[in-house]
Amino acid sequence: MAxxxxxxxxxxxxxxxxxxxxxxxTAQLHALIQDLEDTMQAADGAxxxxxxxxxxxxxxxxxxxxxxxxxPDAPVVPRTVLINPVxxxxxxxxxxxxxxxxxxxxLRGVVPRFQRLRYQGYDPLGQAIDRCVEGFHxxxxxxxxxxxxxMLYPMRVRDFSRFGFTEVLFPGLDSADx
Numbered sequence: 310m311a312x313x314x315x316x317x318x319x320x321x322x323x324x325x326x327x328x329x330x331x332x333x334x335t336a337q338l339h340a341l342i343q344d345l346e347d348t349m350q351a352a353d354g355a356x357x358x359x360x361x362x363x364x365x366x367x368x369x370x371x372x373x374x375x376x377x378x379x380x381p382d383a384p385v386v387p388r389t390v391l392i393n394p395v396x397x398x399x400x401x402x403x404x405x406x407x408x409x410x411x412x413x414x415x416l417r418g419v420v421p422r423f424q425r426l427r428y429q430g431y432d433p434l435g436q437a438i439d440r441c442v443e444g445f446h447x448x449x450x451x452x453x454x455x456x457x458x459x460m461l462y463p464m465r466v467r468d469f470s471r472f473g474f475t476e477v478l479f480p481g482l483d484s485a486d487x
Contacts, residue, residue, distance in 0.1 A: 310343040312351045313362040318413045324459040327360050327367045329393045333435030338368075342390055342433055345370045354411050355386065356449050358456030361412050367393045369453040386446045391438060392431045394454050399425035399441060406448055408462045409475065417479065418472035420465045422448045 316323050330338065341364055349357040349370055356371030372388030402424040409417045426447040429439045442450065452462060466472045475482055 310340055310347060313344050313348045315348065315352065315357075315361050315411045316363055318410075318461055318463070320412075322363055322365075323360060323412060323456070323461060325360065325365055326459050327358075327365050327457040329367050330431075333392070333431065333433060338433055341366070341368060342370065345390075349411075352411050355383065356453040357411065358453045360456050360459075367457050369394065369450075369457065371449045371453050373449075383445045386449055389438070390433055391428065391450070391453075392433065394428055394430040394450075394457070396451065396454055397427040397429075398423040399427055404444075404448075406445075408448070408452055410452070410462050412456075413461060413463060415474055415476070416463070416472070417475045418463060418466040419468060420448075420452075420462050421467060422451045426450060428454075 332338070341359060344362060345357050345359065345368070348354075348362060355373045356369065358370075359366050359368040368390065370388075370390050372386045373383060400423070403421040404424040405419050405421050407417050408420045424447065425441070425443045427439070427441045428450050429437070432438055455462065455465070463472065
């Protein structure tokens, strides 16, 4: 369909709480998902939420192949469209990890996230999704679902000595579309 403009931090639309999807398997929903796919691929992203392209609904897409230039050491995460997600931490263990965001280009920061997580929701046809994940997969899901609550990862950074420009923190890492 189309590569959409990704909203940047400072745009008030990124701070809104997204609304649940009420109708599945519609032309409008499929068009939105295709736009998310096209936009995420064009930006080499590991995930993208509908609010990042200015659409206020609870739809996130995430996943990465064998190599993502923005996260070269990350394990493969299956490509998933998750609608109306519900996240349930599996334990209290948190894990610090570096994050970037297409809406916060050129910056990275260390963010604590639940190490293990159950996520539930629906696919574009309205079929239930229910997975238990850990590590990078759990991190990506939490990051994308934060966008549905109007939360950007810098709001979760605890130690700003571990937050900065990608080109300074990680020389040689492609940060053009961070």
